[in-house]
Amino acid sequence: MKKILSFWIFLLLVIITLTSCSFRNTQEGITITLSGWQSNTTEKQLLDQVLHKFESQHPNIKVKHEVINDQYMDVIKTRLIGDAAPDVFYLDSFEAPLLMKYEVLEPLNPYITPQFDLADFEPALLKAFQLKNQTYGLPKDFSTLTLFYNQDAFKESGITQPPTNWEELRQYSKKLTLDKNRDRRVDQYGLGITPELSRLAFMIKAFGGSIVDQKGYAAFATPEGLKGLQLVIDQYRQERSSAQPSDVGANSGSDMFGQGKAAMTIEGTWAIPYLKETFPNLDFGITEVPTINGKKGTIAFTAAYVMNKKTKHKDAAWQLISYLTSKEGMKAVSTGGIGLPSRKSVLTELGYANNPLYAPFIKGSSYATIWQAGEHLPTIYTQFNNQFISALIGEQPLPRAMRRSQIAANKEIRAAN
Incomplete structure (x- = not known):
């Protein structure tokens, strides 16, 4: 009887010890x-x-x-x-x-x-x-988006203050677009652009357009939405006073701006430490995104x-x-x-x-x-970017490109629903 009792006491102590260790490992591990x-x-x-x-x-x-x-x-x-x-x-x-x-x-x-x-x-x-x-x-x-501008470039061109509306921005961009070496090549563009929906959504809204409708389908290819986007196309293709990073061998809007390839660009807070660390001699200022159609707009x-x-x-x-x-x-x-x-x-x-x-x-x-527009925004984003680039470089008119991207996006959305 004593041997049996001793055995069960020993077994109980082992169980308690193992449980304690397990509990301790759970708490500490x-x-x-x-x-x-x-x-x-x-x-x-x-x-x-x-x-x-x-x-x-x-x-x-x-x-x-x-x-x-x-x-x-x-x-x-x-x-x-x-x-x-x-x-x-x-x-x-x-x-x-x-x-x-x-x-x-x-x-x-x-x-x-x-x-x-x-x-x-x-x-x-x-x-x-x-x-x-x-x-x-x-x-x-x-972060929201704001307009970054090169203080030295502004002074050299006789510009005393940043633009407050998009008309001024386009005028400044023309003045800031320079062939510094006089070799018929642009060395500095007025505006650096990032041709993506995440940077252009506020331009779609400026004239009453919308990225999606009430059911979550793509709806940016309306006359109202196209009016804001056309401003980007015209400045890039007709006025030749803006450029995208790939045009100047840069990898981002911040990089293009920091290198002096663009006197202005629209970026977020993340660009500030990047510019300070990578281009310490750059003297830049920041202001709100210029109004479009009399309306303030940006993306958060x-x-x-x-x-x-x-x-x-x-x-x-x-x-x-x-x-x-x-x-x-x-x-x-x-x-x-x-x-x-x-x-x-x-x-x-x-x-x-x-x-x-x-x-x-x-x-x-x-x-x-x-920066949110329902569960299908990633699909819309991809289709928009693919076709907008095509319009920007002149492969097709903007209305046709946007209709194509809207149709393709909505086809995917219907399949997903």
Whole structure:
């Protein structure tokens, strides 16, 4: 009897020990993956510093930070299908409607407490990640589009102030388009353009056009929508005072502007640290996008931290998201100036509204259109870009190109529905 009793006591102690070890390993060994993209090395350095502080405050959680710069959303979608997606990841407002619709994201409402102060977020940014009264993501930062202009180029051409409307912009562009070496080759264009829907959507809206109709189908090829886009075509083809990056051997609008190949360009906040680091001698100013048809317009870009619905560590994932989007975490990451903080209190505390380089972005946020137009915007975006380039280089008239892209996009949308 004593031997049997001793055996069961020994067995019980073994079970308790193993359970204790298992519990301890669970508490101390949680590793969650955070996936996102990287605009530049400064952004990663700032985020890594914040993640290090998070880990020091949460010793039971380790964060594996994964940077995916090539085909980011294709990678994320593939992993979601294969149940191998990260626990937490960046989600652009552009892609959010589709993922919210198919319920692959964890709703955050049960985790958000009054102390988290959800009301501190810019409402329009937060709304981009909400569906049917559920919040699926918390915006980490944002940027609008503004006009960058070369101060020295303006002075050399006798221009004393930036353009306030599109007519002035076109006049300035002609004056700023120069053959500096007199070899019948343009060395500096007035305006550098990025011929993509994400940079032209506000021009479609300027005369009453729309990217999509009420049912989510492409609707940009209307007379109203074409009127704004025609301004871009005419300046590029007839006036020859604008250029796209590929025309001048540049890889982006920022690069073209920094090299002095364009005296003006329309870009976001991400261009500021890039220009300062890559072209330190460039003297540039920033102003709001000139009005078109008497209307102010720009686009607001934002991305959120979201949680994979199938993560096995939901509490830990929420702790990471809540820390990164807390006032403390957001303030630390936002000091780099790559994106503006989405919390109103942090935006005020960091004084961006008083900085002449950043103030125009903040002013634009009051009338900006969020870069989002339903779950089929990625399809519309691709079809638009393909055909608009064709019109820009003169392969076909703009109305025909836009009708073709609209028809192709809507064919895909109907098939998906």
